[in-house]
Amino acid sequence: MGRQPCCDKLGVKKGPWTAEEDKKLVNFILTHGQCCWRAVPKLAGLRRCGKSCRLRWTNYLRPDLKRGLLNEAEEQLVIDLHARLGNRWSKIAAKLPGRTDNEIKNHWNTHIKKKLIKMGIDPVTHEPLTDQNEKCSTTPQGQKPCCAASQKPSCAASQEIIAAEDQKVNVVLGTTSINVDNSNVSIRTENSSTDESQPLDPKTYDDPLMSYLLSENFLEDSSWNFPASTADNFSDFGVSSSGERSAWFLSSKDLGEDGELWAWFLE
DNA sequence: AACAACTTCAACCGCCTTTCG
DNA sequence: CCGAAAGGCGGTTGAAGTTGT
Numbered sequence: 001m002g003r004q005p006c007c008d009k010l011g012v013k014k015g016p017w018t019a020e021e022d023k024k025l026v027n028f029i030l031t032h033g034q035c036c037w038r039a040v041p042k043l044a045g046l047r048r049c050g051k052s053c054r055l056r057w058t059n060y061l062r063p064d065l066k067r068g069l070l071n072e073a074e075e076q077l078v079i080d081l082h083a084r085l086g087n088r089w090s091k092i093a094a095k096l097p098g099r100t101d102n103e104i105k106n107h108w109n110t111h112i113k114k115k116l117i118k119m120g121i122d123p124v125t126h127e128p129l130t131d132q133n134e135k136c137s138t139t140p141q142g143q144k145p146c147c148a149a150s151q152k153p154s155c156a157a158s159q160e161i162i163a164a165e166d167q168k169v170n171v172v173l174g175t176t177s178i179n180v181d182n183s184n185v186s187i188r189t190e191n192s193s194t195d196e197s198q199p200l201d202p203k204t205y206d207d208p209l210m211s212y213l214l215s216e217n218f219l220e221d222s223s224w225n226f227p228a229s230t231a232d233n234f235s236d237f238g239v240s241s242s243g244e245r246s247a248w249f250l251s252s253k254d255l256g257e258d259g260e261l262w263a264w265f266l267e
Numbered sequence: 268a269a270c271a272a273c274t275t276c277a278a279c280c281g282c283c284t285t286t287c288g
Numbered sequence: 289c290c291g292a293a294a295g296g297c298g299g300t301t302g303a304a305g306t307t308g309t
Contacts (some may be wrong), residue, residue: 038294038295054295055279059278110276
């Protein structure tokens with residue numbers, strides 16, 4: 001016998017999450033950590049599928065998420081990574097702390113794609129748009145493109161993209177330069193007076209939270225476990241008391257849009 | 268003001284890979 | 289080792305919001 005089913009479809013709620021459901025999920029995960037998503041709805045008192053809970057947490061409720069549109073540097077990084085990785089959104093998202101694969105995928109489809117087409121660049125192959133490229137990357141509705149970069153390449157352009165995966169890339173955008181060297185990404189902003197840099201190297205951060213969030217461990221392992229006991233909650237991040245816990249959330253979560261939800265938690 | 272067309276993005280669906288019994 | 293379930297991922301959908309007429 002294998003495992004038990006994820007959730008019986010009977011009585012499972014769908015559609016947008018309510019503030020009440022968000023509270024329950026956040027409360028449960030911050031208290032118990034992420035264990036098995038299948039058990040979360042039952043234990044948290046939610047009539048949702050475990051998958052739905054995981055999605056809601058990773059895409060919307062996680063305290064380390066950034067809010068708002070991707071900035072120019074992030075956008076350029078996404079374009080560059082997409083050229084190398086194709087539609088592997090989770091891999092791309094792993095290089096942009098605080099951004100989710102869903103968010104990047106949406107931004108790509110709604111903004112970047114159009115921008116590239118406007119610039120005469122094929123968003124699939126990242127080659128200049130030509131009749132041949134258009135035939136290659138665009139197909140009638142309902143049909144898959146012959147050489148989407150995320151799939152096995154069937155044209156030369158995609159093969160080059162896959163082959164380029166191990167190469168170093170350096171993109172300069174105005175005063176910002178993005179350097180991608182296999183798994184390491186750094187963003188540097190040239191200041192006219194100080195030449196200050198903002199590398200994404202976790203070692204350069206004194207703050208243990210930032211260091212951890214930017215480390216490969218965190219990026220590769222999204223199932224970061226909170227301690228089960230509230231007594232030693234967040235000790236891994238260098239905080240222990242409830243006051244420090246509040247400070248940690250205040251600094252890591254943009255309270256602008258979800259202020260009510262997080263204000264509730266911090267009470 | 269009313270409606271249509273367009274845009275955005277949260278959430279779902281279904282497939283694939285990994286893990287477990 | 290095998291089969292089944294969990295988890296993860298990318299594609300797609302549709303409701304809500306925005307813009308144009």
